[in-house]
Amino acid sequence: MKNLVVLFSDSKLEYSDKELFRNTSCKEFVLQWAFSVKDFAFLSIYVSSEEDKKTFLDLIEKIDCHKKNSVNIIVKDEWKVADLMNQIKIDSANFDNIVFGWADSPFYNTELTNKLLDLHSESMAEYCFADGYPAGLGPEILHPGTVNILDSLCNLENSSDNSVLKSVIVGKQPVKKDSIFELIKTDINSFEIETILSDEDFRENRFEFYCNSKNNFTLCKNFAKLFFEDKTYFYDYDIETICSESQNNVELLQVLPTFYNIQIASKCKSTCSYCPYPKCYSQKYSVLPCESSDFMSYENFSTLIDKIAEFSGEAVISLSLWGESTLHPQLDLFIEKILSYSGLSVLIELSELNMSDEKLNKISQIVKNSEARTNGKEKIYWIVSVDAANQEVYEKIHGKNSSFEQSCSAVLKLSSLFENCVYPQFMRLKENEESLETFYRFWKEENDEKLIIQKYDWFAGFLEDKKTADLTPITRNPCWHLRRDFVILLNGDVTICREELLNSSQGNVFFESLENIWQKRKTFLEDFVKGNYNQLCEKCDEFYTFNF
Numbered sequence: 001m002k003n004l005v006v007l008f009s010d011s012k013l014e015y016s017d018k019e020l021f022r023n024t025s026c027k028e029f030v031l032q033w034a035f036s037v038k039d040f041a042f043l044s045i046y047v048s049s050e051e052d053k054k055t056f057l058d059l060i061e062k063i064d065c066h067k068k069n070s071v072n073i074i075v076k077d078e079w080k081v082a083d084l085m086n087q088i089k090i091d092s093a094n095f096d097n098i099v100f101g102w103a104d105s106p107f108y109n110t111e112l113t114n115k116l117l118d119l120h121s122e123s124m125a126e127y128c129f130a131d132g133y134p135a136g137l138g139p140e141i142l143h144p145g146t147v148n149i150l151d152s153l154c155n156l157e158n159s160s161d162n163s164v165l166k167s168v169i170v171g172k173q174p175v176k177k178d179s180i181f182e183l184i185k186t187d188i189n190s191f192e193i194e195t196i197l198s199d200e201d202f203r204e205n206r207f208e209f210y211c212n213s214k215n216n217f218t219l220c221k222n223f224a225k226l227f228f229e230d231k232t233y234f235y236d237y238d239i240e241t242i243c244s245e246s247q248n249n250v251e252l253l254q255v256l257p258t259f260y261n262i263q264i265a266s267k268c269k270s271t272c273s274y275c276p277y278p279k280c281y282s283q284k285y286s287v288l289p290c291e292s293s294d295f296m297s298y299e300n301f302s303t304l305i306d307k308i309a310e311f312s313g314e315a316v317i318s319l320s321l322w323g324e325s326t327l328h329p330q331l332d333l334f335i336e337k338i339l340s341y342s343g344l345s346v347l348i349e350l351s352e353l354n355m356s357d358e359k360l361n362k363i364s365q366i367v368k369n370s371e372a373r374t375n376g377k378e379k380i381y382w383i384v385s386v387d388a389a390n391q392e393v394y395e396k397i398h399g400k401n402s403s404f405e406q407s408c409s410a411v412l413k414l415s416s417l418f419e420n421c422v423y424p425q426f427m428r429l430k431e432n433e434e435s436l437e438t439f440y441r442f443w444k445e446e447n448d449e450k451l452i453i454q455k456y457d458w459f460a461g462f463l464e465d466k467k468t469a470d471l472t473p474i475t476r477n478p479c480w481h482l483r484r485d486f487v488i489l490l491n492g493d494v495t496i497c498r499e500e501l502l503n504s505s506q507g508n509v510f511f512e513s514l515e516n517i518w519q520k521r522k523t524f525l526e527d528f529v530k531g532n533y534n535q536l537c538e539k540c541d542e543f544y545t546f547n548f
Contacts, residue, residue: 002095003040003041003095004091005040007102008175009052009102013049015214016103020217020220020221021225021228027056027059027103029107029234030105030108031056033113033235036110037099037113038114043067044071044087045074046087047073048076048077048078052075053073056073072091074087078174080171080173081171082155082172083175084175086151088147089144096121098141098143098144099141100180104211104212106220108137109235112137112138116128120141123192125143126143126191127143127146127180127191128193130195130198133203133243135177135208136209138196146191154167155168155171198240205246207246215313226246226251227242250526254521254525256312256313257315257484259315261321261487264296264325265323265490266293266294268289269354270324270398271399276501277501278290280462294490298333300492301334304509311518312514314375315375316381317345318347320348321489321498323490324354326353331359332359332362332366339370342370346380347383348382349383350383351407352402352407364417367380382423383425385407385427386404386424387407387425387429387432388432389442391403391405394407397431423447423450424451425451425452425454426453426454427454428453428456429468455471457541457542460538476528476531476544477544479537480543480547481499481543482521485498485547486517487500489502493506494506494507506521
């Protein structure tokens, strides 16, 4: 057998070039794995800059291995999926199998790789992968004939076959972690596919062992410190044992916040039956939120975004914690500030538009002028709370002065300005359950299948229980919101999570560092992992829901 190993290195060099462990970068570790692959014959590395090529050449020179002479590095400024398939086809002509991996994956496991190769050969498969493991621990295996087929599928422009047309679309896209499988999926029944399943399904933790962002790089650093202190190489370890021991480790479960939920306005004109804000605000301040008019200043907000960008690197910033963010007179400047960092995206939730066409057009232009995101997300997301299929039901949920027609119009107007970024949402309640199917059928067709069906949150008993179905898992997973969310009130106070409403307990972002506040969260998560829940967590059923 002669196996070709292909490593793909995208343009995000910042973290894969940094020291990961013991003066060694991610790329050096993945090179060590590549040379350890059974029946290794040749290594092809695909990069997008001369700088990256030089980095690899320097690292290969350091490695004490005779195989380092069997390496070729290909540079292209921009790699589309079709480019990738074509280059692999050229390089794999004289080999039996292709082992495809990513250069930002330091923990590829040799034993798992060799098992995949054995399964691939014994079953005469065309494509083979590991399933159930955290991302970044196992490569993909392809037969050269499979690559030839995939390459041809990317280039059949004039075909009337729908699956082929989908292949062409995928082929024109930039290379992503799942690109090969996405291409195969366009005609999946035509390929012989085999998988190796983990003894236990580890995917629910959503670990991504890639050095492609600050969050994942920090995860990898923590992982290395926990399990590889006595090892020279990363590729030789008992994968099942380490994955099992990782599942309840707080240093891996809580890395960096990736979702910031921020209140920028106190005023709210709506009286939605599923929102606790009017009741909570009036209890605390003895006035209804529709009568208030406090806003976060641009100076404070700008400082906060600078801190977030430095601390998290990449995140989604929601401006709709409480109050109506669309009433903020400087919302366009807030959005512009967020989008000035390419790792940050914006999320805004609303039920009706409270902005002029001029303001909307200005925001649209800001979004268009901003650079592409590095976090894999859209620049901006809009969620419109439609929640009904007619005015009668809409009034039951949003109050007498609400307008179902205006809510629907908001979806359509936003969609015309922000393509593929607008989602009508339906909150499932006892009052509107009969409208769910109508809502789904209409918006599935009208909005190109972009819609959200949201579960009801009773805020740990603060609101009446209006759930129409109980989706709570039998076994509690470590709370996603404790692990990933950072909730900030108008004055900068931080709550443990959204369920704490206006009762801050963690600190203030304008007087403390985000890191210090975030570290306080670990105590709560440690208790949660042990099954020791405080009164709020005990009643809450939001632990399994997930924000980005």
